[in-house]
Amino acid sequence: MTSRAIYLRFVFVIFSLKLAKAQLVPALFVFGDSLVDVGNNNYLTFTIAKSNLPYHGVDFPTHKPTGRFSNGKNGADFLAEKLGLPSPPPYLSLVHNNVDDFTKGVSFASAAAGILNTTSRYIYLPQFGGTDHNELSRFTISMDEQVEYCVKVREVLVKKLGQRDAAKHIAESVFAIVIGSVDIGEYYNARDASFKKQGSPQQLVDLLILTITSQLKEIYNIGGRKFVMIGIGTIGCIPSERVKIKDEACNEVFNYWATKYNQGLQVVLQKLESELENFQYSYFNVYDFFLNIIEQPHSCGFKEVKAACCGLGHLNGEVACFPFSNLCNYRTDHVFWDLYHPTEAATRIIIDAAFDGAQHYSFPINIRGLVSN
Numbered sequence: 001m002t003s004r005a006i007y008l009r010f011v012f013v014i015f016s017l018k019l020a021k022a023q024l025v026p027a028l029f030v031f032g033d034s035l036v037d038v039g040n041n042n043y044l045t046f047t048i049a050k051s052n053l054p055y056h057g058v059d060f061p062t063h064k065p066t067g068r069f070s071n072g073k074n075g076a077d078f079l080a081e082k083l084g085l086p087s088p089p090p091y092l093s094l095v096h097n098n099v100d101d102f103t104k105g106v107s108f109a110s111a112a113a114g115i116l117n118t119t120s121r122y123i124y125l126p127q128f129g130g131t132d133h134n135e136l137s138r139f140t141i142s143m144d145e146q147v148e149y150c151v152k153v154r155e156v157l158v159k160k161l162g163q164r165d166a167a168k169h170i171a172e173s174v175f176a177i178v179i180g181s182v183d184i185g186e187y188y189n190a191r192d193a194s195f196k197k198q199g200s201p202q203q204l205v206d207l208l209i210l211t212i213t214s215q216l217k218e219i220y221n222i223g224g225r226k227f228v229m230i231g232i233g234t235i236g237c238i239p240s241e242r243v244k245i246k247d248e249a250c251n252e253v254f255n256y257w258a259t260k261y262n263q264g265l266q267v268v269l270q271k272l273e274s275e276l277e278n279f280q281y282s283y284f285n286v287y288d289f290f291l292n293i294i295e296q297p298h299s300c301g302f303k304e305v306k307a308a309c310c311g312l313g314h315l316n317g318e319v320a321c322f323p324f325s326n327l328c329n330y331r332t333d334h335v336f337w338d339l340y341h342p343t344e345a346a347t348r349i350i351i352d353a354a355f356d357g358a359q360h361y362s363f364p365i366n367i368r369g370l371v372s373n
Contacts, residue, residue: 023084024371025226026169027105028076029153030088031146031219032178034111034341035230036076039067040141041111043092047139049112054323055310059331059344069111071309071331072344076107078351079176079228083371091149092141102153103160105173110141114183115208115215117142143179143211147218154222170223171278174371177216178230180265183208184257185235201257209264213272220276226370227281229269230354231262233290239308239317240339248306248315250294255287262287282370284354285361293335293346300349302335309334309343 030036034049041050050067051057057065059072067090068074077087088107094100113119119142141149157166187204199207216227235241236254245251262285269281297305309328312319316326321338328334337343342350355367365373 025083025085025172025174027103027173028080028083028085028088028176029105029150029173029224030076030079030107030109030176030178031143031150032109032176033113033182034069034109035181036074036107036109036176036178037067037069037090037111037113038074038076038087038107038109039090040092040107040109042067043090043096044110044140047112049110049140051111051321055321055325055327058327069338069341070344070347071337073347074344075178075230075347075351076109076176078348079174079355079367080105082351082355082367083174091153100156100160102156103169106153108141108146108149109178110146112140112182113142113146113179114186115143115180115211116183117144119183119186143215147215147222150219150222167223171225173224174226174228174367175219175224176228176230180208180212180232180261181235181258184232184254184261188254202260205257205260205264208261209268212265213268216268216272217276220272220279225278225280226373227269227279228354228367228370229265229281229283231265231284231286232258233286234258234294237291237294237305238340239306239311239315239336241317242306243314243317259287280370280373282354282362282365282367284350284357284367285363286350286354289350289353289357289361290342290346293349297335300346301332302346303330303333304328305335307334308336308338310338 041047042052051069052065052067054065056068060066080087085104088105091106091108094106154170157169161169234250234255235258236251241251241254242248266283269283272279273281293300294305297303306315308316309331310321310325311317312325317339319325331343332345334343335346354362357366
């Protein structure tokens with residue numbers, strides 16, 4: 001072996017060791033809605049909840065739309081980077097391409113998904129047999145179904161790694177969940193008034209808490225032990241809500257019920273930690289953190305907190321981001337990308353805070369503390 005070959009091999013080994021050291025957990029499994037959907041909805045033919053057209057992805061490394069509701073990367077991407085992992089691929093992309101490598105993780109998240117199945121309702125078409133759970137006939141992938149997909153992933157990992165190693169692999173991995181805002185938004189904005197038959201807003205929140213508790217227990221039974229829980233943000237301050245109020249203020253009704261859900265979720269997490277062996281979690285108070293960004297934008301480098309970067313109408317908040325929409329020139333100046341979602345810049349700041357932030361926002365420990373245990 002020549003000296004040059006030895007040198008190159010040495011560099012490769014050192015580089016590999018650095019990569020191995022940077023990887024903090026075996027895998028990242030993501031559940032949720034459009035805030036962390038990395039492209040699952042691209043595989044749902046009969047849904048309008050897609051972001052596969054420009055200007056989405058304008059600042060992504062490929063400069064092309066990927067199914068992320070962002071000008072670039074979203075929370076799933078940044079969390080994966082922090083953990084030393086590649087961005088989790090969309091589960092449906094692997095299934096449709098007959099790929100079964102889930103060892104580094106996967107994203108089950110789906111735009112428009114909710115905690116409740118009544119939120120994540122199907123659009124059934126006659127040619128697909130009415131109530132047949134054909135993937136093509138879905139409007140979105142509900143949280144219950146995302147958990148079902150995770151069960152299938154566990155079965156694949158057991159076949160590949162064996163029962164014992166798969167259990168260890170899963171237990172050491174991170175399970176990140178970002179969901180709930182669509183449920184509250186649908187309650188107030190649904191065209192179908194029957195959605196409100198679930199009762200009062202308080203009854204809705206109680207049902208959300210009951211349901212997410214059951215779903216967390218199911219993931220625990222699959223083998224999950226390390227949970228990253230991102231609460232609901234200031235959903236009353238998104239551009240689509242500000243445009244409905246005369247002085248462009250936040251919709252405080254939405255914000256109120258977001259905080260009520262967040263409070264209930266924190267109680268549930270504390271209870272599960274005491275009841276379930278080795279259950280660990282990091283809860284990030286994204287509501288207070290994001291509110292701080294909105295109230296003190298210049299401290300985070302932002303200039304525009306009300307209007308969306310991409311869209312149409314007042315505050316660019318009346319029509320979604322499409323190729324014919326207005327597009328701002330300086331995306332890093334904006335907190336919001338479109339009428340619902342934060343920009344890549346705002347998302348990066350949120351994940352940085354969730355990962356390494358103080359206990360004021362992340363408790364009982366931040367994500368780094370969670371993966372270090």
